[in-house]
Amino acid sequence: MRFDRLLPVLPLAGLTLGCNHHHDDKKWTAEELAELEAKWGFDWAFGGIGTFAHLNHVKCLTEPTEPYDIAIIGAPFDTAVTYRPGARFGPRSIRHASGRQHSLRGYNPRADINPYQNWAKIVDCGDIPITPIDNDIAQKQMTQALEQLGMRRTVSSISSKPKLFTLGGDHSLTLPALRALKKVYGDREIQVLHFDAHLDTWNPHAYPSYWGTTPFNHGSMFWLANQEGLLSNSSSHPSVHAGLRTRLTGIKDNEDDTAQNWIRFSADDIDKIGTQGIIDGIMKILGTENLVYLSVDIDVLDPAFAPGTGTPEPGGWSTREFINILRGIEGLDLVGADVVEVSPIYQGAGEETTFAAAQVVYEILTSMVKRGLQDLGRSDKANLREETRMTDQQGSFSTWRGGHTLNQYKRGASGKEVASAKQTPITLANLTCPLISATKSQHRTPIMDLGLDLQGDVVVVTGAGGQIGQVIVEAFLSAGCFVGGFEIDKSKFVKQHENLFWVPVDTTDEEAMNLAWKSVEERFNATPTVCVCAAAVDLSFIEHHSSITKMTTSQFRRTLDINTTGTFITAKIWLQHVEMMVKNSGANPNGINGSHSSTEIPPKSKEKNISLIIIGSEAGDFGVVGNPDYAASKAAVQFGLVLSLAPDAARIHPSARVNSISPGAVDTKRFSAECAEDSSGAVRWIESEATVAQKKAVDVEGIAKMCLVLASEKWSPSVTGQNVRLNGGKSGKLFWNKDGNALW
DSSP, X not given: OOGGGTGGGHHHHHXXXXXXXXXXXXXXXXXXXXXXXXXXXXXXXXXXXXXXXXXXXXXXXXXXXXXXXXXXXXXXXXXXXXXXXXXXXXXXXXXXXXXXXXXXXXXXXTTTBOTTSXXXXXXXXEEOOOOSSOHHHHHHHHHHHHHHHHTSOXXXXXXXXXXXXXXXXXXXXXXXXXXXXXXXXXXXXXXXXXXXXXXXXXXXXXXXXXXXXXXXXXXXXXXXXXXXXXXXXXXXXXEEEEEEOOOOSOHHHHHHHHHTTEEEEETTHHHHHHHHHHHHHHHHHHTTTSEEEEEEXXXXXXXXTOOOBSSOOSSOBOHHHHHHHHHHTTTSEEEEEEEEOBOGGGSXXXXXXXXXXXXXXXXXXXXHHHHHHHHHTOOSHHXXXXXXXXXXXXXOBOOOOOOOOGGGTTBOTTSOBOOOTTTSOOOTTSOOOTTSOHHHHHTOOOOOOOOOOOTXXXXXXXXXXXXXXXXXXXXXXHTTOEEEEEESOGGGOOOOOTTEEEEEOOTTOHHHHHHHHHHHHHHHTSOOOEEEEOOOOOGGGSOOOSSGGGOOHHHHHHHHIIIIIHHHHHHHHHHXXXXXXXHHTTOOOOSGGGOOOGGGSOHHHXXXXXXXXXXXXXXXXXXXXXXXXXXXXXXXXXXXXXXXXHHHHHHHOTTOEEEEEEEOSBOOHHXXXXXXXXXXXXXXXXXXXXXXXXXSOBOHHHHHHHHHHHHOTTTOTTOOXXXXXXXXXXXXXXXXXXXXXXXX
16 A cells, blocks of 8 residues: 555544544543433433344353342254254344334233333343354253353342243253253253143154264254153152143154153143133143243244244144233243244244243243242232333433443443543532432532541432432442332332342232342342431321321331331341441451441441431421321431430441431422322421421421431441431421411
């Protein structure tokens, strides 16, 4: 190349180099990144990279530290078929057909949950790179890959072992899947529920074999599994075929199948006993306590509904019938699943086969997640409500990005380096909360940089979905913390952030709270040292009475149970884990009642922010006529509980602090709406002005900021056993109007 040809472009090259610093050198704040996510983080059904249901893509086989609860993995392999090939394109086509599924629109009305926004972290691990040339190598590749993925650490404490969902590919892949399960579960018996038009238990030597043949094919994998001892051989725990309708070489095929410990339901059985009869038969055989692997050959459907398959058989079930059966067996304890034999080249322009396959995957994922909730003891529908609001208060879309461990702190969902709180110090001056109206954010006055030193701390916030709880969550996220958001109402899981982990839990259920706390520890690989108790019965939701004589005892008990017992349980678990952290540090008690002196605690442990913050109420300070239940519950926690816990916490760790915040009337949307009413609302506004020195309601952000200050060991090292009143100088309550009438 001649040098003189480069001369005209050299000035442009210099210009490019000179301008490169504009974006590359920019320090992105958490708020700016959140705005970019809100603007561009959503994919429509027809857009985005082709993962299943727009889930996060993680190349799990090359990222061995990535945890998950359920992993979707493709197995694009079809060289073990005996008729029509093409299933190697199945994983891609199923993912394409799942485009209309989305975490933001994944609520399943029949199950009352959204499987994509629940306890389980579900990821798409991409495909196993399987050779199409050598079947012996191919089965080794699949076996090793599935073994590796099955041994991965989970995120949730609900299950200690992840569940793998394999997209095929031909049906031979089920053999490597069962081999992997044997490695993961050891000697525990595994039964198979097999939906298929064919038995797939044929002895491979029954095929014409003059030339010799490999036993590894898509019609013999269960025979091989039986030979290898991968399936339950107990007559009391047989495996099940359902949807059978193929031709046989003779009655001996069924006899061999029975000898391999299988029970059969034919496709025709549905005409005699209906879908419910099929469901009842399967559940009676497999039960709800045994480990079950679910394998779906798409040819279980009639070719009218699924023509895109390698070995179609007329007379199968309709898509509707099959989905009804899948919904009826959701109580099974599934350890894994696959959907196989989808060959898109044989389907019509309507893509009916792949849409059916994608729906089957969705139904099975729903059942896996719902079973997990039942194992957690949260199966009551009131606690399973999952119809998630799709926008925050500014109408911005959010997408689930999953939790990251502390080692991934500086990496975003894509794995690319981003500016984090450690790179850009978070101050109260640049703290912005999207959940607060844009008008307020625009007029915020900058304040001094406090340097809270909260970056990287793990925080638990109970009542995280409430109007106050949401803003507290935002504040700690903006301060660079990892947050476990505890909330009983899943419809409030609106905010999504890579460092936010939602946990559905009832704070009055101690067993569930222990599991929830452990799940946060496992998600972020660290003990939560800061806890904010914002979970409470909102006064506006409690029935108001003109007198205590009108209040039921059950209402009083219920309010105290949630506000007082729930806070007690949370505080107890927080302190138990702080004590465990101290013990794990190697410190030995050197004081009375097992106390630790400051010199006995390792230096790094002493530097931790260890703080419990209880959100009380002005009702605990001044009472609420007509709601003594609420006032009594708040007074109990913000005074009696705090004063008792403060020395107890300091006994366990000298830096552990316990405080409460009792806000006055808080300027929430609900309060504004109440004040806008003609009668009682006017009284609310008058009382807030007439009894408050500043003549204004409390800003929600002010509560969140105080939580940050109380959480910081740097700024509140000696503040413990205190109740901080954020009420604008409130000095009392109004009881009577000028005519002498009661105002309540």
